[in-house]
Amino acid sequence: MIQANDGDFVKVAYEAMLEDKEIFDSSNDSGLMEFIVGFGTVFPGIEAAVVGMKQGETKVIKLPASGAYGERDEELVQELPRQSLSAELSPQPGMIIGMMVERDGKKQQVPASITAVAENTVTIDYNHPLAGREIFYRITVEAINEPESGEAKSN
Secondary structure (H helix, E strand, O other): OOHHHHHHHHEEEEEEEEEOOOEEEEHHOOOOEEEEEEEEOOOHHHHHHOOOOOOOOOOEEEEOOOOOOOOOOOEEEEEEEEEOOOOOOOOOOOOOOOOOEOOOOEEEEEEEEEEEEEOEEEEEEEOOOOOOOOOEEEEEEEEEOOOOOOOOOOO
16 A cells, blocks of 8 residues: 655645643544645644555654744733724733734734733733644544646555
8 A cells, every 4th residue: 555755745634632632623624634745834743744654544643832833932922001902902811813013024913812901001922822732633644646646646
């Protein structure tokens, strides 16, 4: 049976879980993960795990925080004046809001979590909500195809 290698187009069913095995994302909800092995479009740990897998094979892998959503960076937690937020917004801890930031000379909107609200200030966390956490993936290779043709590889 054919094994996945660098350059192959693969379709992978997955479940993404936290340390306590709580599933927070799944191909049942988001569709199969489709990528060319070695092109860097998914977490490197997922690509590495797929290499050598056969169609229908399943494995569970653990990605460290650095290989998933990154380590937490406390410099990304900032206290802002409350009036810097929209006047219509009633900020509450736990809310996710869009904030405009400048990166590489370009303005873009990014999600941020409100972690604390005081009379005159709001604490905003720009870290990804899963930053600093190990992530477990249960992956099953559903298909292995030639990238140029999209045709299934034959034995």
